[in-house]
Amino acid sequence: MSHEPDLAAFRTELRRFIREQLPPDIKATVRAGRQVSLAQFLRWHALLAAQGWLVPHWPREHGGQGWSVAQRLVFDEETCTADCPELNSITFDMIGPTLIRYGSRAQQARHLPPIAAGTQWWCQGYSEPDAGSDLASLRARARRQGGHYVVTGSKIWTSYAQYADWMFCLVRTDGEVKPQEGISFLLIDMRSPGIAVRPIVGIHGWSVFNEVFFDAVQVPVENLVGAENQGWSIAKSLLEFERLKLARIGENKRRAARAREIGWREIENGEPLMRRPWFRRRYADLQMRLIALEANSARFIERSRTGQPIGAEVSMLKLRGSQLIQAWEDLAVDALGPASLPYSGAALVGDSDLPTPDLAPTASSRRFLSRGFTIAGGSSEIQHNILAKQVLGL
Amino acid sequence: MSAFENDEQHAHLVESARRYVERGYGASVRQSSLAHPDGCNPARWTELAELGWLALPLSEAGGGLGGSLFEVCLIAEELGRGLVIEPYVACATAGALLADAAAPWPADAAAEGQCAQWLPALAAGARRIALAAWEPGARFDRQPCATVATRTDGGYRLRGRKSMVLGAPGANAFIIVARVDEPGSTGFVRVPFLVEANAPGLKLTPYALYDGRHAADLELDDVSVGAGMRIGAADISARIERFCEWSTIAHCAETVGTMAASFGITLEYLKTRKQFGRTLASNQALQHRLVDMYVAIEESRAITQAAAQADTVRGVSPAFGRSAAAAKAYVSQAARMVWKECVQLHGAIGMTDEYVLGHHIRRLAAAVTLYGDDELHLVRLASYEDALAMAPTERSF
Ligand SMILES: Cc1cc2nc3c(=O)[nH]c(=O)nc-3n(C[C@H](O)[C@H](O)[C@H](O)COP(=O)(O)OP(=O)(O)OC[C@H]3O[C@@H](n4cnc5c(N)ncnc54)[C@H](O)[C@@H]3O)c2cc1C
Numbered sequence: 159m160s161h162e163p164d165l166a167a168f169r170t171e172l173r174r175f176i177r178e179q180l181p182p183d184i185k186a187t188v189r190a191g192r193q194v195s196l197a198q199f200l201r202w203h204a205l206l207a208a209q210g211w212l213v214p215h216w217p218r219e220h221g222g223q224g225w226s227v228a229q230r231l232v233f234d235e236e237t238c239t240a241d242c243p244e245l246n247s248i249t250f251d252m253i254g255p256t257l258i259r260y261g262s263r264a265q266q267a268r269h270l271p272p273i274a275a276g277t278q279w280w281c282q283g284y285s286e287p288d289a290g291s292d293l294a295s296l297r298a299r300a301r302r303q304g305g306h307y308v309v310t311g312s313k314i315w316t317s318y319a320q321y322a323d324w325m326f327c328l329v330r331t332d333g334e335v336k337p338q339e340g341i342s343f344l345l346i347d348m349r350s351p352g353i354a355v356r357p358i359v360g361i362h363g364w365s366v367f368n369e370v371f372f373d374a375v376q377v378p379v380e381n382l383v384g385a386e387n388q389g390w391s392i393a394k395s396l397l398e399f400e401r402l403k404l405a406r407i408g409e410n411k412r413r414a415a416r417a418r419e420i421g422w423r424e425i426e427n428g429e430p431l432m433r434r435p436w437f438r439r440r441y442a443d444l445q446m447r448l449i450a451l452e453a454n455s456a457r458f459i460e461r462s463r464t465g466q467p468i469g470a471e472v473s474m475l476k477l478r479g480s481q482l483i484q485a486w487e488d489l490a491v492d493a494l495g496p497a498s499l500p501y502s503g504a505a506l507v508g509d510s511d512l513p514t515p516d517l518a519p520t521a522s523s524r525r526f527l528s529r530g531f532t533i534a535g536g537s538s539e540i541q542h543n544i545l546a547k548q549v550l551g552l
Numbered sequence: 553m554s555a556f557e558n559d560e561q562h563a564h565l566v567e568s569a570r571r572y573v574e575r576g577y578g579a580s581v582r583q584s585s586l587a588h589p590d591g592c593n594p595a596r597w598t599e600l601a602e603l604g605w606l607a608l609p610l611s612e613a614g615g616g617l618g619g620s621l622f623e624v625c626l627i628a629e630e631l632g633r634g635l636v637i638e639p640y641v642a643c644a645t646a647g648a649l650l651a652d653a654a655a656p657w658p659a660d661a662a663a664e665g666q667c668a669q670w671l672p673a674l675a676a677g678a679r680r681i682a683l684a685a686w687e688p689g690a691r692f693d694r695q696p697c698a699t700v701a702t703r704t705d706g707g708y709r710l711r712g713r714k715s716m717v718l719g720a721p722g723a724n725a726f727i728i729v730a731r732v733d734e735p736g737s738t739g740f741v742r743v744p745f746l747v748e749a750n751a752p753g754l755k756l757t758p759y760a761l762y763d764g765r766h767a768a769d770l771e772l773d774d775v776s777v778g779a780g781m782r783i784g785a786a787d788i789s790a791r792i793e794r795f796c797e798w799s800t801i802a803h804c805a806e807t808v809g810t811m812a813a814s815f816g817i818t819l820e821y822l823k824t825r826k827q828f829g830r831t832l833a834s835n836q837a838l839q840h841r842l843v844d845m846y847v848a849i850e851e852s853r854a855i856t857q858a859a860a861q862a863d864t865v866r867g868v869s870p871a872f873g874r875s876a877a878a879a880k881a882y883v884s885q886a887a888r889m890v891w892k893e894c895v896q897l898h899g900a901i902g903m904t905d906e907y908v909l910g911h912h913i914r915r916l917a918a919a920v921t922l923y924g925d926d927e928l929h930l931v932r933l934a935s936y937e938d939a940l941a942m943a944p945t946e947r948s949f
Contacts, residue, residue, distance in 0.1 A: 358906065
């Protein structure tokens with residue numbers, strides 16, 4: 159690891175930064191498990207951007223720091239365990255790097271600076287009601303008319319479309335060829351006439367998802383990324399950017415810390431749960447799984463550092479990381495027991511001003527929310543299929 | 553003993569419950585119950601009474617139909633299938649406890665009057681009572697009882713707290729389990745008291761649960777009750793235990809109904825939803841998971857009904873307690889598995905509130921915790937096993 163910066167020193171610097179800069183209201187909101195508002199996100203983005211830490215994994219010429227994957231993962235881990243909001247990976251890890259790789263100079267000049275400054279929020283318009291796992295069957299149409307594409311159709315499950323300024327969207331530009339060959343990658347201004355966003359309330363009580371309708375929306379042709387009908391390969395390589403992050407070590411550690419806190423706070427038979435055999439065993443079991451995940455993920459990080467291909471087997475990180483997040487959320491709910499049952503919509507949103515918030519009111523909702531990790535971004539079943547076919551050759 | 557003597561009559565009971573839920577408890581009706589501040593629409597409660605289901609679990613001596621726990625479970629499963637919000641299980645089993653205690657109970661004329669007044673009103677749905685047996689911090693363990701009843705001139709003074717009392721909002725009275733220092737007995741005995749909802753010193757903190765049901769925490773700050781409101785005879789502690797098992801097992805039956813409904817929705821969805829040019833259900837990997845769910849639900853029903861049939865008239869025999877603990881542990885595990893699988897197999901739509909499955913999911917997730925999860929009941933089961941090992945012949949608990 160000779161070329162790595164001193165990660166321990168970096169960790170110390172990071173901790174100090176968070177201690178001094180993370181606004182208390184944002185910290186409290188995240189700790190309480192409530193939904194972070196757009197205004198809170200934007201304030202946090204500005205603080206990170208001022209430090210140069212909002213998009214540190216981007217190349218320097220585009221406003222990044224050229225951090226290694228390992229350094230980036232330390233950053234994730236420290237920010238997660240110190241109650242910083244989870245940064246929107248669709249904006250910072252997906253569209254930013256995609257534009258760096260495939261965008262025109264004009265697209266880069268227009269979008270990369272506001273993304274790097276944290277002022278432009280993106281959403282991902284891929285899924286449709288009939289195109290989920292089978293994404294290539296998508297139907298939203300884009301017809302070329304002079305200097306515009308005219309987009310008609312709908313997208314669904316679009317996370318945070320209500321916060322978004324822009325959407326990157328897969329649209330069908332050719333219906334006559336193989337499904338994968340007629341798809342294009344478009345950048346769409348969410349304020350364009352003809353777009354309607356319908357929030358979808360989840361079983362957790364939040365509206366994170368949305369349905370987005372396009373009624374003859376005009377999109378200038380200069381918003382096409384890459385060539386027409388080349389959208390599929392751009393979308394596929396875009397998914398690769400995220401692969402190493404998908405072990406979600408930081409997000410797992412965030413939840414481990416929460417479970418530990420509940421374990422010390424909740425009393426059963428006169429002792430903290432942390433002293434009760436059932437809880438100890440389950441907690442240790444999850445820590446064991448986390449240690450395994452981290453060790454496994456380290457092998458892939460090393461491969462990437464030394465320039466080896468990471469291969470389809472990296473799917474195992476997404477598979478395990480997402481399952482483990484859910485297991486932590488389950489443990490939190492089971493540990494709280496009856497205290498996890500009362501529900502109040504008001505407890506899910508708005509700033510929390512308690513320094514040590516009660517974790518119970520959002521625990522069941524967070525647990526429901528976590529079910530999405532094994533569905534989105536290639537479901538667990540699809541990861542199994544990838545491992546079976548591409549790795550085991552079945 | 554049983555109001556319904558044979559399978560045919562049981563089938564009839566199930567049929568009428570299913571019909572009620574299908575015809576009388578559609579989405580808009582359910583919505584109005586969800587929106588009701590008590591989580592119990594009085595019009596629906598009256599309907600349950602008219603169908604005879606509130607009288608069903610009340611003993612014949614108490615003026616009811618003397619139905620068995622098994623029969624209560626048949627109704628509960630259908631109500632669970634239809635996601636009925638009204639607290640049938642919680643309130644009907646509280647009534648059953650009151651009625652069971654009724655025969656030897658009224659020690660004086662005043663109490664007899666109370667009894668004669670309450671039971672017909674419960675059967676008619678004109679009044680509703682809830683069982684407050686669980687305390688804060690005890691995670692549905694029934695043993696801890698910090699609520700104390702101190703003797704006064706004309707009766708008792710109650711002090712303490714009860715938590716997660718299902719069906720409490722809007723109830724007219726509660727059966728409060730409190731400890732009493734009985735002269736002559738070593739230690740305290742657990743005794744139920746009937747306490748009216750408007751009793752001075754009784755504070756109710758109502759809340760909704762994430763599955764749409766309602767419950768409340770109760771605080772008793774020197775609540776005075778007449779001697780006649782102390783319910784029951786010498787073996788009352790065992791009777792309390794028995795009706796705690798009733799509510800737990802009937803809750804399992806209700807959960808089986810909700811599991812079956814979720815499974816049905818998921819099976820249908822997978823048979824119709826197409827990805828990659830074929831139905832999801834044509835993937836063998838998914839077929840096997842549907843089969844595992846199906847088997848878990850069948851076993852859940854079997855273990856629940858077996859537990860209901862192990863009910864003994866007086867107290868809780870080791871065999872009954874053991875099968876009750878096993879049933880709730882099993883059903884908790886099955887419900888947890890089923891709700892997660894139903895969400896996963898649906899994909900994103902399974903996470904939405906607007907799709908019908910969402911309500912089932914929340915109900916199943918809460919059902920795992922209510923009345924104690926598998927951790928609690930496995931520990932109970934293990935202690936029954938300990939006792940069996942120590943004494944091969946039956947002993948009392
Ligand atoms: C929290 C969350 C956030 C999301 N955010 C976005 C977003 O911002 N933008 C966006 O475009 N989309 C988003 N999605 C949608 C996501 O991409 C889809 O949910 C995903 O592609 C699965 O599609 P589906 O939900 O239609 O499920 P389906 O594809 O219908 O699958 C249903 C079930 O069948 C399984 N299955 C499917 N095919 C097979 C097979 N061949 N073999 C075995 N099992 C199979 C699936 O794994 C799943 O369990 C989000 C989803 C979630 C849950």
